[in-house]
Amino acid sequence: MMKFWNKEKHEIKKAQTQLNDQEQASQVVADKYNQRPKKWIYNSAIALIVVAAVIYSFISSDISIRNVDFATQFYYLWRGFTHPNTDFLFDMSKGGVPYLTLETIAIAFSGTFLAAILAIPFGFLTAKNVVGKHWSKLGEVILIVIRTFPEIVLALVLIRVIGMGATTGALTIGIHSIGMLAKLYAEAIENMDQGPIEALDAVGANIWQKIRYGILPQVIPDFLSVALYRFDINVRSATILGMVSAGGLGAPLIFASQAWNWSQMSSVLIAIVIMVIAVDFISSKLRQKLV
Amino acid sequence: MIKFINTGKKYPNGFQALENINLEIKDGEFVAIIGLSGAGKSTLLRTINKMNAATSGQVLVNDKDVSKLEGKELRELRRSIGMIFQSFNLVKRASVYKNVLAGRVAYHSTFKTLFGIFPEEDKIMALEALEKMGILDKAYERADRLSGGQQQRVALARALAQNPKIILADEPVASLDPITTLAVMDDFKRINKDYGITIVANMHHVDLAVKYADRIIGLQAGKLVYDGPSDAIDEEKLIQIYGRSLHADEVHGRVDTPKIKDVAGTSAFNKENKKEKKKSVKFSDIEGE
Amino acid sequence: MLAAKTITLPSGKTVKQPFNKIIIPAVISIAVFIVCGWVVLQNKGTLKLYEIGTIFKQLFSPTDYPAMNIHHTWADYFGYLFSLEIREALGETLRMSFIGSIIGSVLCLPFAILCSQNIVKTKWIYVPMRFIINLVRTMPTMVMAVIAVSLIGMGALAGIIATSIFTFGIMTKMLYECIEALDMGPYEALQSCGANKTQAFFYSVFPQLLPTYLGYFIYNFEINVRTSIVLGYVGAGGLGVILQANMDSIYTRSRVGAILIMMFLLVLLMQAFTRYVRGKLQ
Numbered sequence: 001m002m003k004f005w006n007k008e009k010h011e012i013k014k015a016q017t018q019l020n021d022q023e024q025a026s027q028v029v030a031d032k033y034n035q036r037p038k039k040w041i042y043n044s045a046i047a048l049i050v051v052a053a054v055i056y057s058f059i060s061s062d063i064s065i066r067n068v069d070f071a072t073q074f075y076y077l078w079r080g081f082t083h084p085n086t087d088f089l090f091d092m093s094k095g096g097v098p099y100l101t102l103e104t105i106a107i108a109f110s111g112t113f114l115a116a117i118l119a120i121p122f123g124f125l126t127a128k129n130v131v132g133k134h135w136s137k138l139g140e141v142i143l144i145v146i147r148t149f150p151e152i153v154l155a156l157v158l159i160r161v162i163g164m165g166a167t168t169g170a171l172t173i174g175i176h177s178i179g180m181l182a183k184l185y186a187e188a189i190e191n192m193d194q195g196p197i198e199a200l201d202a203v204g205a206n207i208w209q210k211i212r213y214g215i216l217p218q219v220i221p222d223f224l225s226v227a228l229y230r231f232d233i234n235v236r237s238a239t240i241l242g243m244v245s246a247g248g249l250g251a252p253l254i255f256a257s258q259a260w261n262w263s264q265m266s267s268v269l270i271a272i273v274i275m276v277i278a279v280d281f282i283s284s285k286l287r288q289k290l291v
Numbered sequence: 292m293i294k295f296i297n298t299g300k301k302y303p304n305g306f307q308a309l310e311n312i313n314l315e316i317k318d319g320e321f322v323a324i325i326g327l328s329g330a331g332k333s334t335l336l337r338t339i340n341k342m343n344a345a346t347s348g349q350v351l352v353n354d355k356d357v358s359k360l361e362g363k364e365l366r367e368l369r370r371s372i373g374m375i376f377q378s379f380n381l382v383k384r385a386s387v388y389k390n391v392l393a394g395r396v397a398y399h400s401t402f403k404t405l406f407g408i409f410p411e412e413d414k415i416m417a418l419e420a421l422e423k424m425g426i427l428d429k430a431y432e433r434a435d436r437l438s439g440g441q442q443q444r445v446a447l448a449r450a451l452a453q454n455p456k457i458i459l460a461d462e463p464v465a466s467l468d469p470i471t472t473l474a475v476m477d478d479f480k481r482i483n484k485d486y487g488i489t490i491v492a493n494m495h496h497v498d499l500a501v502k503y504a505d506r507i508i509g510l511q512a513g514k515l516v517y518d519g520p521s522d523a524i525d526e527e528k529l530i531q532i533y534g535r536s537l538h539a540d541e542v543h544g545r546v547d548t549p550k551i552k553d554v555a556g557t558s559a560f561n562k563e564n565k566k567e568k569k570k571s572v573k574f575s576d577i578e579g580e
Numbered sequence: 581m582l583a584a585k586t587i588t589l590p591s592g593k594t595v596k597q598p599f600n601k602i603i604i605p606a607v608i609s610i611a612v613f614i615v616c617g618w619v620v621l622q623n624k625g626t627l628k629l630y631e632i633g634t635i636f637k638q639l640f641s642p643t644d645y646p647a648m649n650i651h652h653t654w655a656d657y658f659g660y661l662f663s664l665e666i667r668e669a670l671g672e673t674l675r676m677s678f679i680g681s682i683i684g685s686v687l688c689l690p691f692a693i694l695c696s697q698n699i700v701k702t703k704w705i706y707v708p709m710r711f712i713i714n715l716v717r718t719m720p721t722m723v724m725a726v727i728a729v730s731l732i733g734m735g736a737l738a739g740i741i742a743t744s745i746f747t748f749g750i751m752t753k754m755l756y757e758c759i760e761a762l763d764m765g766p767y768e769a770l771q772s773c774g775a776n777k778t779q780a781f782f783y784s785v786f787p788q789l790l791p792t793y794l795g796y797f798i799y800n801f802e803i804n805v806r807t808s809i810v811l812g813y814v815g816a817g818g819l820g821v822i823l824q825a826n827m828d829s830i831y832t833r834s835r836v837g838a839i840l841i842m843m844f845l846l847v848l849l850m851q852a853f854t855r856y857v858r859g860k861l862q
Contacts, residue, residue, distance in 0.1 A: 054682055077731065094622075103623065106616035113613045148847040152810045153840060156827060160635050166623035199380035199446075202340060203453060204369035204397030209404050213393045217385045236720040243722065243814065247623050253723065254814070257730040265727070269719075276718035414587060418595050431598050 080262020088252070089267040097249070097271045104248035105275065107166050107241070108234040111173030116227040119178045123185025123223075130189065139186070146179030151237055155246050166247030173234050173241070181223075181230055188222035189215070225290045232283040239272055249275075292317055293339060293457065293489070297348035300334050300513075308334045309345070310513045316506075318456070321483045321490045323504035323521070325497055326532055330510040332493040336459050339491065340372045341365060352457070370397035373450025373488075377462040379442045383435035387426070387445050390434050391417040394449040413452075420448040424478065440471035447478060451486075458482070460492035464499070469543065472496075476503050496543035497529065638830060639837030652834065660838045665822065670842065673818030676736045676811070677804035680743025685751050685797050687744070692755035699759065710756075717749035721807045725816040739816030743804050754796045755789075762788055791861055798861075802854045809843050819843060 089097045124130050126139030155172040162168045197214040205213065242250020249268055256265035293316040300309040309331045316322055324332045337343035338350050341357050350357045352368065360368055373394070381390045395413045396404045403409075421427045424444040429437060434445060443463060450458050460479065464472040480503050483490045494500040500507060501521045509517030509532035517532050530536060587595045641657070660666065693699055695709045721742050728738035766784035775783065812820020823839050826832040 053678065073731065103619055106619035109616040110613060110620050113609070113616075144848070145844075148844050148851075149840075150806065150810045150843060152813060153823070153843070157635060157639075161632050163624070166620040168624075170620045193383070195376065195378055195380035196382045198342075199374065199376060199449075200393065200396070202342060202369060202372070202374035202459075203394050203449075204366035205393075206366060206397075206401060208401050209396045212405050212407075213389075213396060214382065217382045217389075221384060240720055240722040243726065247620070254726055257726045260730055265730075269723075269727075272723065273715060273718045277714070280718075411587075415589060418587060419589055419591070422589060422591060422593065427593065427595065430595065 076260075077262050080264075081266040083263050084267040084270055085261075085263040086267070088264055089270065097252075097267055100242075100249045100252065101271045101275050103166055104238045104242065104250075105235060105279065107169040107238040107246075107248055108173060108231060108279075111170045111238070112177055112227060112231040112234050114170075114174045115177035115181055115230070116223065118174075119181035119185055120223070122178060122182035123189060126182060126186040127189035129192075129194075136186070140183075143179045143182050146175065147183070149176070151176045151241065152244060155241050155244050159245065164245040164247075169238055169241045169246030169248060172246060173237055176237075177230055177234060181226060184226040185219075185223055188219050188226070192218045221290045225287050228283045228287050228290075232279055235276060235279045292351075292353060293491070294351040295335075295338075295348070296351065298335075298338060298345045298350055299347035300331075300338065300343065301346045308513050309338070312348070312515050314508065314515065314518065316489060316491060318489055319483070319487045320506055321480065321492075321504045322506045322508060323492050323494050323500035324508045324510060325494055325500050326510035326516075327534070331513040332510055333461055334513075335510065336461055336491060336493055339457070339459055340369050340374065342374075366397050370453055371455050371457070373447075373453050373455040373458040375443070375446050375450060375458065375460040375463045377465045379439075379446050379466075381434040381442055381445055381449075383433070385434060386431050387421065387434055387437070387448075388417060388430045390445055391420055391449045391452050394452040397453075416454070417448075417452045420451040421445075423451060424448045438471070439467050440475055443467065443475050444478065447475075447482070451482070455488060457489045457491065460490065462493050462495055465495050472499070472543065479503065495541060497537060497541055499543045638833040639840065641834065641837075657834060657838060660835055661842060666819075666839070666842060669812070669819045669822050670846065672736055673808045673812070673820075673846075674805065676739045676817055677743055677801065677808040680740045680808075681747050681797065681801045681804050683740070683744040684747025684749075685793075685800070688748050688751040688755060691748075692752045692759060695752060695756040696759040698762070698764065713749060713752050716745060717753065719746070719749075721746040721804075722811065722814065725811045726814050729815040734815035734817070734821075736817035739808060739811045739818065742811065742816065743808060746807075747800050747804060750800060751796060755793065758789060758792050795858060795861055798854050798857050802850050805850050806847060809846065819846075 092098060122139065122143065126136050126143060128136045130136075131139070151172055154176060155168060158168045158172055162171065192215065196218070197210055200210045200214045238246075238248050239250050239253075242248035243254045245251055249272060253265065253268045253272075256262075256268060293314075295312045295314040298309060298312040298314075299307070301307050312335065324335060326332050334343055338345045339352060339357065341350075341360060345358045352372070355364075355368065357365075357368065382393070392409060392413065395409060395416065398413070399409070418427065418430065421430050424447055426437075426441055426444050426448070429441065429445075434442060437445065443466075447458075458479075463479070464475050467475060476499060479490055479492065482488055490504075492500075492504070494504075501524050504521050507517065507519060507521045507524055508515065509528070511532055511534060517528055519528075533541075585597050587597060589595065691709065691713065695706050695713060697706055700706050724742035724745055725738055728741045732738055732741075762785060764785075766788075767780050770780040770784050808816075808818050808820075810820045810823070812818040812822070813824045815821065815824075819839055819842065823836060826835045826839070
């Protein structure tokens with residue numbers, strides 16, 4: 001009998017410990033649940049701020065349309081756009097669209113080409129694995145200064161110095177692109193594989209040989225890819241710079257807009273669209289080959 | 292000839308990587324360095340060409356103290372020592388030929404090499420090295436298009452193109468699959484026998500080391516604990532070097548090593564190893580594969 | 581290095597060296613550069629290098645023209661930085677870019693879906709849609725701002741329209757590329773445990789898109805702020821208007837310098853802000 005009672009007691013105790021364990025477990029779960037990050041408060045606060053910002057922006061903006069006679073304007077616009085000024089479009093002289101398109105591409109290409117070469121030393125001087133953490137900060141700061149200057153502003157300043165014309169445009173693009181390219185170059189250099197350089201060290205190469213045989217072969221395809229990408233963007237920039245008389249298609253565009261000459265504007269726009277599409281296409285094809 | 296006299300390496304944070312190494316490696320020997328990870332194998336290897344400078348004692352290569360060499364003299368030393376790395380260290384986008392040719396840069400002036408101008412003999416040497424390694428047909432392919440074993444052979448060709456007296460190999464086969472490993476190790480053996488080049492290699496796989504090298508050097512915690520011919524290695528000596536029985540990944544497995552039998556069977560060490568989760572390996576099992 | 585030569589090895593084997601693949605592209609690039617350089621130099625202005633110093637002085641120091649009775653001090657110069665005019669223009673620039681970004685990002689959603697190959701299976705829909713979007717993307721914001729200004733007059737609205745269209749173009753492309761790269765696995769998994777298509781979409785596809793979408797939005801916002809700064813030059817509102825108004829006359833050029841400093845600070849701030857938000861998004 002005693003044995004039986006003991007056995008039961010033992011089993012009851014076992015069951016109780018099991019229950020206790022379960023309770024403890026659910027308590028732990030409940031605690032954890034209560035501790036979960038109350039993200040929804042944070043997220044809704046942010047959403048509220050964003051919505052408020054949007055509403056405030058809309059309300060306080062000066063959205064007034066000066067020209068009330070919308071319908072007629074639109075009609076003229078439509079007429080003009082669908083009848084582009086073909087004389088201008090096919091005018092082969094220096095003032096005509098084809099030449100100006102060529103000039104725009106030339107501005108972008110020369111600027112990018114020069115920048116691609118000149119940015120190389122800047123890129124190396126900004127890469128942490130070349131000059132070390134502290135000196136690279138200096139390089140970064142210089143590049144940031146060059147980069148944050150809007151191109152138009154740089155063009156305006158240079159126009160006062162060098163005068164109007166395509167050369168100014170090319171120089172503006174060149175200087176601005178050095179800033180952009182050097183940063184991307186530095187990134188490519190920092191991402192490079194140190195292994196081959198170690199091997200060159202073991203072979204007895206000096207620093208120049210290490211750069212020429214270890215660093216450059218790895219890094220130049222990346223540089224080229226970046227430069228092609230930049231060329232793509234610079235073609236658009238070159239168009240814009242023309243608006244401040246730095247050469248290219250921008251000038252006739254702004255003259256046409258000021259005179260409300262829609263047909264002339266449409267011929268320029270057609271040229272812009274074709275040029276950008278063509279350059280985009282060539283640039284992406286070439287970049288695929290570089291991988 | 293490579294001579295270590297009381298060589299030691301102490302890192303700035305106080306860690307003693309190498310302590311009191313005294314060693315002499317004669318020309319034409321094939322030496323394998325084995326030991327636990329962190330025992331100092333890589334450090335020891337790299338003091339030979341000063342990729343890692345010894346902080347005490349001397350490292351003499353052909354009677355010149357390597358740890359005192361700098362600049363041009365150091366480069367002149369390094370150009371006659373080839374080095375093979377675990378991750379091959381080839382320039383991936385460049386052709387195999389260019390990679391091998393890069394081994395010759397230290398023999399010419401900076402100016403010429405900057406323009407990629409190598410004398411005709413160098414170009415022939417590079418191609419010959421590729422031929423010796425049996426991959427001449429891949430000479431103009433991009434290095435990263437080759438398999439691991441082929442890439443390591445390109446690295447070997449680069450070393451051969453240097454016309455070296457010594458080749459250092461830092462875990463040369465650790466990244467290769469088991470079959471390719473044997474092929475590459477055969478290449479090392481062939482280079483050693485046919486051209487009389489001293490080979491000093493770090494190995495992770497003990498049975499490989501024992502099979503291919505003439506002499507085994509065992510390191511434990513930076514100290515030299517074994518130095519003897521490879522056919523004198525047996526289980527006891529291995530336990531001495533490793534401080535325990537070997538793990539499964541420290542054995543290549545397909546190599547025939549008659550003297551190393553049941554390392555895991557020694558009772559004194561079994562008790563200590565009970566807590567370890569990794570499976571200890573019985574060589575006899577593997578032999579039967 | 582140059583031509584294809586044959587080398588004979590001591591063992592007797594011959595190796596033919598391949599043509600150096602770098603030569604042709606290099607020569608073409610240099611030739612193109614020379615042509616472009618020639619074209620560019622046809623249209624050069626008059627070189628007045630000595631003007632650099634003068635310009636910098638005019639931009640970055642207070643104007644002092646006794647003849648016109650203008651005596652500004654450094655206090656005036658920095659005071660202008662915080663004047664009402666500048667602050668309003670700054671606000672207008674920010675608002676313009678923000679609204680443009682929002683409108684563009686919201687409108688792009690249906691079009692992005694129409695452009696994705698994995699949701700819209702018919703070629704007749706997504707191919708023309710992509711073509712149209714590509715056309716939209718060729719236009720730089722400035723060009724569209726010029727057109728907008730001549731259409732509806734000067735003011736922020738022109739800038740908003742131009743920014744919206746530009747953002748629309750970019751966000752659609754980025755979004756449809758993202759949608760196509762999506763992992764449809766969770767979508768199918770949810771459907772297999774009984775969710776209907778909309779539920780599955782919201783709980784599987786949407787959470788994958790949202791971080792990338794927000795990331796692109798912020799990136800775009802930063803670009804738009806940079807372009808909006810100068811959109812005003814063609815009349816579309818913001819800091820650029822003041823820039824244009826003050827650039828030509830020598831007497832007001834010092835204001836331009838102050839504006840430049842303000843633009844610079846704004847861009848730096850935007851970059852820091854973008855980095856902060858993007859960090860939080862991770």
